[in-house]
Amino acid sequence: MILGTGRSKGFTLVEVMVSVTILSVCLALILSSFTKSIRAAELSRNYFKAGLLLEKNIFEIYNSEITIGRSSGVFNDPDSRFSWDTDVRESGEDSLKEIDLKVLWKEKNNEKDISVSGYI
Secondary structure, X not given: OOOOOOOOOOOOHHHXXXXXXXXXXXXXXXXXXXXXXXXXXXXXXXXXXXXXXXXXXXXXXXXXXXXXXXXXXXXXXXXXOOEEEEEEEEOOOOOOEEEEEEEEEEEOOEEEEEEEEEEO
16 A cells, blocks of 8 residues: 555545634633523513612502602612612692602613602
């Protein structure tokens, strides 16, 4: 048998480099999708928590004496980055008061909020 006439059964360096490149790109895309889903879950958790705090504040306002004017504060919470802002005004009706309630928090470098308005 003459040497060099048969085909080798291994991979060339170019084939290995192309395979590693394709694998690296796919892995980067998969990791990117995981980080985006984690960020979306965290944002959803913050909006849910803000909604619960908003509901808590609505019941506190409803069950207490309502005073006209603006007030604000920070929730007594282990994660005290949530704050609230309330504006109570007289409405055009006889005994109704218009209430605007907002819950605010910091999300990275942006300030997010959720608000509700109503009459009591």
